[in-house]
Amino acid sequence: MLFDTIVVLAAAFIIARNLFARHGKVGVSLVAFGLAALLTASLTPYYLSFIKLPNQGLASVVYFVVTYLLFYVLIAVPAILLSSLIQLVVVTLLLGLIVHLLPGTMSSGLTSQSRVYAIMAPLFARLPPIDVQALGDWFKRLLPGKQ
Secondary structure, three states: OHHHHHHHHHHHHHHHHHHHHHHHOHHHHHHHHHHHHHHHHHOHHHHHHHOOOOOOHHHHHHHHHHHHHHHHHHHHHHHHHHHHHHHHHHHHHHHHHHHHHOOHHHHHHHHOOOHHHHHHHHHHHOOOOOOHHHHHHHHHHHOOOOO
16 A cells, blocks of 8 residues: 555656646747647637627737637646656656565565555566666666776
């Protein structure tokens, strides 16, 4: 059950971080900005067909702004959620691998009554036996200055 709690906390942290921090990054925002602008501009003939009065200039601006914001949210939020989902899958797999490498007494405490780890366990059961000491030595040799 502890494994599931850690995965849920990681999911909440990843989604919250991506929702609040992603707007400062250029990649997703510029794509969503451009696509929303193109889609809003493509609706111009439809807006002009029902905005006929000459004093409705402000109304047309409001229509365009509301449409742009709607398209921006519909494009940006799923991209952020998809990015969060991919990050969550990677974090869950890494956490499952770490738990799999732990000694049985420690891992059983983390994974008892876990629904998420029960789904992932067949994946890790297919892994060949891993010598943790040799893996640690290999990582130490990767560090600079440890030649």
